Amino acid sequence: MEDKLTIQENKREVVQSFLITSARYKFSIYEKRVLSRIITELQPMIEGQHLNGKVERSLFGDIKVEMPLSVLRGDDRGNVKQYKDALRSLATKGIEFEDENLWTYCNLIQSPKIIKGSELVSFSICSDMVDLFLNFTKGYSKYILDISLSLRSTASARLYELISNQPHPLKYGIDKLKELLGAETYILTGNFIQRVLIPAKKELDTTANWSFDFKPIKTGRKYTHIELIPINFKDREPDEVQ
Secondary structure, X not given: OOOEEOOOOOOOEEEEEHHHHOOEOOOOHHHHHHHHHHHXXXXXXXXXXXXXXXXXXXXXXXXXXXXXXXHHHOOOOOOHHHHHHHHHHHHHOEEEEEOOOOEEEEEXXXXXXXXXXXXXXXXXXXXXXXXXXXXXXXXXXXXXXXXXHHOXXXXXXXXXXXXXXXXXXXEEEXXXXXXXXXXXXXXXXXXXXXXXXXXXXXXXXXXXOEEEEEEEEEXXXXXXXXXXXXXXXXXXXXXXXX
């Protein structure tokens, strides 16, 4: 059975399973925008729910998502081919998650289509993937959709999700943080900080309601961890979200 989901407004706070926020995946910024839209489309399923476990669904099977291509592109009027490439890529990719009890890999979307003329985008999400999106056993993160869609780099978008609404600093192993940001090619910690963390911080400092400071931490003589300290710019939060 398929349930057609309706598109939501951009200026809203999105609640996202921390399993998705902290999952390992390598997406382009265009693929990341599709993922943020999927999260938004699933919001009606969690409204009124206690998000401390798995949200039970009354409908079973795959879910069909339809939306105008314009809501993915927002203010970015780039080549439509970039979004075709993103949809094609997402149909062959998945999200890998592993904890002490489970390893799983789920394909993200199936059968993507763009209807020419109307530029209507549609695709399906399999039941296992929906269950992963609705799994809140590890908590959740909250962020504003239109800010996430406006960010220009995958690292900025992922860091925005990680630090948004976090009351305490987050400590990550440097290798783990590189994985989360898709930056494993930066072997030297200094290069990773200069070319990934600092540019992402500058973008969030300029445009987002949440940014961060960071502190490299040594174990012995070697830097092994980075602490992210969330910073909230309340004056950038839309009144309707507040």
